[in-house]
Amino acid sequence: MDQLRMTIERFGGVNLLPVAVALVALVLIGAPSSWVTLTVAGLAMGMMIFLMASGLSLVFGLMDVLNFGHSAFVSFGAFVAASVLAWLGGWLGADSILLNVAALFAAFVAAILFGLAAGWFFETIIIKPVYHDHLRQILITMGALIVAEQIILAVWGGTPMTVPRPNFLEGSILIGDVAIEIYRAFAFILGLIVYIALYLTLNRTRIGLLIRAGVENREMVEALGFRIDRLFVAVFMVGSALAALGGAMWAGYETLITPALGGELMIVVFIVVIIGGLGSIEGTLLGAIMVGLVANYVGFLAPKLALASNMLLMMAILLWRPNGLRPAVK
Amino acid sequence: MTTTPTLGDRAVKLTVLVIAGLLLFAPFLFQDIRSLEVAARICVFIVLVASYDLLIGYTGIVSFAHTMFFGFGAYGAAISLKQMGPGWDAVIVGAIAGALVSLVMAIAIGLLSLRVKAIFFAMITLAAASVAMVLASQLSHFTGGEDGITYKAPQLFKTATKLMLNDEGKVMRVFGVKLNGKLAAYYFVFASSLVLFLVMLRLVGSPVGTVLKAIRENEARAEAIGYRVVAYRTFVFCIAAIIASLAGTVYAIWLKYTGPDTALSFSIMIDILLMVVIGGMGTMYGAVIGAVLLVLAQYYLRDLMGTAAEAVADMPLLPFILDPDRWLFWLGVIFILLVYFFPKGIAGTLAQKGART
Numbered sequence: 001m002d003q004l005r006m007t008i009e010r011f012g013g014v015n016l017l018p019v020a021v022a023l024v025a026l027v028l029i030g031a032p033s034s035w036v037t038l039t040v041a042g043l044a045m046g047m048m049i050f051l052m053a054s055g056l057s058l059v060f061g062l063m064d065v066l067n068f069g070h071s072a073f074v075s076f077g078a079f080v081a082a083s084v085l086a087w088l089g090g091w092l093g094a095d096s097i098l099l100n101v102a103a104l105f106a107a108f109v110a111a112i113l114f115g116l117a118a119g120w121f122f123e124t125i126i127i128k129p130v131y132h133d134h135l136r137q138i139l140i141t142m143g144a145l146i147v148a149e150q151i152i153l154a155v156w157g158g159t160p161m162t163v164p165r166p167n168f169l170e171g172s173i174l175i176g177d178v179a180i181e182i183y184r185a186f187a188f189i190l191g192l193i194v195y196i197a198l199y200l201t202l203n204r205t206r207i208g209l210l211i212r213a214g215v216e217n218r219e220m221v222e223a224l225g226f227r228i229d230r231l232f233v234a235v236f237m238v239g240s241a242l243a244a245l246g247g248a249m250w251a252g253y254e255t256l257i258t259p260a261l262g263g264e265l266m267i268v269v270f271i272v273v274i275i276g277g278l279g280s281i282e283g284t285l286l287g288a289i290m291v292g293l294v295a296n297y298v299g300f301l302a303p304k305l306a307l308a309s310n311m312l313l314m315m316a317i318l319l320w321r322p323n324g325l326r327p328a329v330k
Numbered sequence: 331m332t333t334t335p336t337l338g339d340r341a342v343k344l345t346v347l348v349i350a351g352l353l354l355f356a357p358f359l360f361q362d363i364r365s366l367e368v369a370a371r372i373c374v375f376i377v378l379v380a381s382y383d384l385l386i387g388y389t390g391i392v393s394f395a396h397t398m399f400f401g402f403g404a405y406g407a408a409i410s411l412k413q414m415g416p417g418w419d420a421v422i423v424g425a426i427a428g429a430l431v432s433l434v435m436a437i438a439i440g441l442l443s444l445r446v447k448a449i450f451f452a453m454i455t456l457a458a459a460s461v462a463m464v465l466a467s468q469l470s471h472f473t474g475g476e477d478g479i480t481y482k483a484p485q486l487f488k489t490a491t492k493l494m495l496n497d498e499g500k501v502m503r504v505f506g507v508k509l510n511g512k513l514a515a516y517y518f519v520f521a522s523s524l525v526l527f528l529v530m531l532r533l534v535g536s537p538v539g540t541v542l543k544a545i546r547e548n549e550a551r552a553e554a555i556g557y558r559v560v561a562y563r564t565f566v567f568c569i570a571a572i573i574a575s576l577a578g579t580v581y582a583i584w585l586k587y588t589g590p591d592t593a594l595s596f597s598i599m600i601d602i603l604l605m606v607v608i609g610g611m612g613t614m615y616g617a618v619i620g621a622v623l624l625v626l627a628q629y630y631l632r633d634l635m636g637t638a639a640e641a642v643a644d645m646p647l648l649p650f651i652l653d654p655d656r657w658l659f660w661l662g663v664i665f666i667l668l669v670y671f672f673p674k675g676i677a678g679t680l681a682q683k684g685a686r687t
Contacts, residue, residue, distance in 0.1 A: 066453075129670060136669055138392050138452055139607060143666040146600060150659035263596065267460045270453045304468075311461045314454075318442065 014325045015282075018289045025297040036178045038296045044184035046285075046292025047191025048253065051246030052265060053272040053284050054198065055239020061215040061279020063232050065127055066134070068141040070243055071269065072148035073118060075262030077111040077244025078251035079156050082163040084110045085252075092166050100166040111248035112241045119240025123233050145262075152259045160258045163251045187249055194242065198281050211235060215279055271314045277324025286325050290317075338681045346615045349622055353520060357513055364629070370516055372625045373523040374581040379605045380530050380617035381573040387612030388534060389566050390546040394599055395439065395455035398462040399571040401594035402435070403428035403578025405466065408479045408588035416482040425579040429572045436571035440564035463594045478589020487515035487583065515584055522580050526573055531614055533569070542566060546612070601628075604665055610675025619676050624661075632657050 008016065022039055029035045056070045084107040085092060091103035126144050130136045165183065172181045202208035213221045214228055222228050250265065251257050268291060276287030291310055298309040305312075317325065352359065356369035378400060385391050406428025407421060414420040435458070443454045466473045473479065482488075488511040533539055544552045545559055553559050582588045591597075601624060609620020639653055672679050 068452075126666070135386070135390060135392060136673060139603065139669045140666055142600070142603060143662050143669065146662035147659060147666070150656065150662060154656065154659065267457055271457055274450065274453055274457075308461055308465065311457055314457060315442070318454075 015286060017286065017325070018293055021290065021293055021297070025293070025301075028301055029297070033176070033178045034300070037180065038300055039293065040180050040184050040188070042293035042296035043289060044181075044187040044191075044253075044292070045295065046289035047188050047195075048246050048249045049265075049268055049272055049292060050191055050285050050288035051194060051249065052243045053269045053276070053288055054194075054281055055236075055242045056269060057273045057276065057278055057280065057284045058211075059236055059239045060273070062211060062218075062235050063131070065131065065137060066141070067122075067127070068138055068266075069122065069126075069144040069148060070141075070240075071262035071266035072145050072152075073115055073240045073243035074247035074250070074265055074269075075152055075259060076118060076148070077115055077247030078163075078257050078261055079152060079161070079247075079259075080114045080244070081107040081111040081248030082161055082251050082257060083156075085164050085166075089164055092164050095167070097168050100168050104166045104169075108245060108248055111244040115241035115244030116237045118244070119237035120233065122240065123236040127236075149259060149262065152262075156259065158259060160256050163255050163257060165252055165255060169252070183253060187253060190249065194245070195281070195285055202281060207231075268310060271310045273324075275314055275317050275324055277321075277327030280326050283324060283326035336681065342613070342615050342619075342677050342680050346618045349618055350524075356520075357516055366512070366516055368625060368629050370519045370584050371581075372622055373519050374577050374584070375601070375605065375621040375625055376618050377523045377526045377530075377577040377580075378574055379602055379609070379621045380527055380614055381570045381577070382602050383606050383609075383611060383614060383617045384530060384534070384542075384566055384570045384573075386606055387610075387614075387616075388539065388542040388546060389563055391563060391567065392452040393455040393567070393570075394452060395435075395459040395462075396570070396574055396602055397594055397596070397599045398455075398459040399432040399436070399574035400578040400581075400598065401462060401466065402432045403575030403580075404582040404588045404593035405473060405479075405578075406431065406575070407579040407582040408481055409472065411481040411483070411582075412479050416484050418484055421484060421579070421583060424582075425576060428575045428579055432571040432575035433568055436568045437564065440567045459594075459596070459599065463590060463596070466590050466594050474589065476590060478587060478592070480587045483515065483583050483586050485511075487511045487518065519580055519584050523577070526576060527614075527618075530573065534614055538562075538565075543612075604661060606675075607665060607668055608675055610677030610679070610681075611673075613675070613677040613681070616675050616677030623676075627657075627661070 025038070026032070026035050029038070052070075052074050055073075056067060059070075060066050085103060088103040088106060091099040094100065122144065126140060127137065130140055169183045169186055172179045173185075200208075202212060210221065210226055210228075210231060214231060218228060247262070247265075250261070254261075272284060272287040272291050274287075275290060276283030276285070290313065294309050294313050295306065299306040353369055353373060357366055360366070360369070378396070382393075382396050385393055385396075403425065406426075407424035410420040410424035410427065414423065439455060439458060443451050467476050469475075470477075534542070541552065541557050541562055544555075545557070545562060549559055578593060582593070585592060605620035605624045606617065607620070608623060609618065610616025635653070635657055668675065674682070
C-alpha cells in the first residue's frame with residue numbers, strides 16, 4: 001500500500017486526478033470519438049473557468065480577502081468584449097484573417113483594460129477600508145455585486161445579447177471521426193498560455209517571489225521593507241483583468257449572454273477555488289479542469305445529474321481533503 | 331456593557347412595540363388587499379430575518395443557504411397540500427417534513443464546514459443554495475419547475491369562509507372589515523410569526539444566547555473557557571434552519587402558491603442580508619425594523635420613484651436616476667454605505683445613543 005502511494009506520489013500525486021477521471025470516463029462512455037470530444041470540451045471549459053478563478057484564489061491567498069463581487073468582473077468582461085465585437089462587426093465578417101484577429105484582439109484588450117481599471121477602483125474604494133474584517137468584507141463585496149449587476153442591467157439592458165464570433169474560430173476540425181470545435185481548442189490554448197505566464201511570473205521573477213512570500217507570511221515581507229499594499233493592488237488588478245478575460249472568452253463560447261451570467265458562473269468559480277485549495281495557481285488549475293471534465297462527462301452519461309455534479313464533486317473532495325487539493329494557505 | 335437601558339434602547343423597543351401594534355391591527359387600519367399582503371410579508375420576513383440574525387449577528391457565521399431552508403418549508407407545505415388536499419393534516423405533515431429536511435441539511439453542512447473558516451462556510455452554503463434552486467426547477471413533476479405549485483389552503487383560510495354571521499346571514503363586519511377567511515389567514519400568519527419571534531427572543535436571552543455572544547466576540551477564548559464552539563455553532567445553525575423552514579411553511583399557506591421566485595431565489599437571500607444589515611445585526615429588534623423598512627420600500631418606494639421620475643421627466647438625467655428599475659441599485663449603494671459607516675445598523679446605532687461610556 002505504501003509503495004503504491006509512493007509510486008503515485010512520484011508521478012504527480014493529486015495532479016493525476018483528472019487523468020484518472022478521464023480514464024474512468026473512457027471506460028464508462030465506451031466510444032472513443034465522443035470521449036475525445038467531451039474531453040476537449042471539458043478542458044476548454046476548465047481553462048476558461050481557470051481564468052476566472054485564478055484571480056480570486058490569488059487575491060484570497062495574498063490578502064485574505066474573499067471577493068464575492070468577483071463575478072461582476074466576469075460579467076463586465078463578457079459584456080465589454082461583446083460590445084467591442086459588435087462594434088467591429090465589419091472586421092469580423094471580413095475574409096481577411098488579420099482583420100478577424102485584430103477585432104478579437106481588440107475585444108480582449110478592451111476587456112482586460114476594463115478589468116484592470118475596475119479592479120483598481122474596487123480595491124481602493126470598496127475593499128481597502130475593510131481589510132481584516134471577514135464579515136464586513138463578505139457583506140460589502142455582496143453589496144458591490146448587487147450594484148455592479150444593476151449597472152450592467154442599466155447599461156446593456158436585460159435582454160440576452162448575441163455575441164458575434166470571428167469567422168476563423170467558427171466550425172470544427174475533423175480528425176478521423178473526431179470533431180473538435182475550433183473555439184474550444186482556442187480557449188484551451190489561450191488558457192494554457194495564461195497559466196504558463198502566471199506560473200513563470202510567480203516562480204521565476206522577483207515580483208513572483210514577493211507574492212509567494214506575501215502569501216506565506218505577510219508581516220515578515222512588510223518587515224523587510226517591501227510595500228506589500230502596492231503589490232496587493234497590482235495583484236487585485238491582474239486578478240480582475242483575468243476574470244474579465246475569462247468572461248470575454250465565455251461570451252464567445254456561449255454566443256448568447258445575459259446579465260445573469262456572472263451570478264451563474266460565480267458558483268462554479270467558488271467550487272473550483274474550494275476544490276483546488278485557496279491561494280495556489282496550480283490548485284486552481286487542477287480544480288478547474290476537474291470541474292470542466294466532470295461536468296461534461298456527467299452531462300453525457302447522466303444528464304439529470306449534471307447540475308448537481310459540481311456540488312457532489314466538491315463534497316467528495318472536501319471529505320477527502322478538507323482544505324482542497326493543493327492549498328497554499330495554512 | 332451596562333445593564334441599565336439607555337434612552338436609545340428604549341426608543342428601539344418602543345419602535346418595535348409600535349410596529350407590533352400596527353401589525354396586530356393591520357387589517358383594520360389599512361383596509362385594502364395590497365396592504366394586507368404587505369403586512370403578512372412583513373410578519374414572515376421578521377421571523378426569517380430574525381432567524382438569520384441568530385446566525386450572522388449572534389454567532390458571526392455568514393450563510394447564504396437561508397433561503398434554501400425557507401424554500402424547504404415552503405415546498406414541504408406546498409407539496410403536501412397539493413398531494414393530500416387542503417387540510418390541517420397536510421399542513422402539519424408539510425411543516426414537519428420541511429423542518430426535518432432542513433435539520434438534516436443543516437447538520438450535514440454544519441458538520442462538514444463549520445470547523446473551517448467563515449469564508450469557506452459562506453462559499454459552501456452559497457453552492458448548496460444554488461444546487462437546491464436548480465433542483466427545484468429541474469424536478470418539475472415534483473416541484474412544478476419554474477412555474478411553481480398552486481394549491482388550496484385549509485378550508486378556514488378561504489376568502490369565502492364566513493367566520494361570523496350577522497342577523498341577515500351575511501358575513502359580519504367589524505369596523506367595516508369582513509370577518510372572512512382572509513382575516514383568519516392573516517391572524518394565523520401574525521400569531522405564528524409572533525410565537526416564533528418570541529421563541530428566538532427567549533433563546534438569545536437565555537444562557538445559551540450569552541455563550542453565543544461570547545463565541546462571536548472571541549472564539550478562542552470561548553473555546554478556552556470550555557465551551558465547544560463547533561457544537562454551539564451547529565446547534566444555532568440548526569435552530570435557525572428550522573425556524574426559517576417554519577416561516578417558509580407559513581408563507582406558503584398565506585400565498586397559496588410556491589415557486590422558485592417566492593421561496594428559493596437568490597434575491598430573497600439578498601433581501602434578508604439587506605434587512606439584517608439595515609436593521610442592525612445582533613439585536614433581534616433590528617430584524618423587525620429592517621424587515622419593515624425594506625418590505626415597505628419594495629412595495630411603495632418603486633411607485634414613489636416612478637411618480638418622481640414622471641414629475642421630473644423634463645429635466646436631464648434625473649428621470650434616469652429615479653427610474654423605478656434603478657431601485658435595487660440605490661439599495662445596494664445604501665447597503666455599502668451602511669456597512670461602512672453604521673455597521674451596527676439602525677437598531678444598534680440608535681441603542682448607542684444616550685449610552686454613557
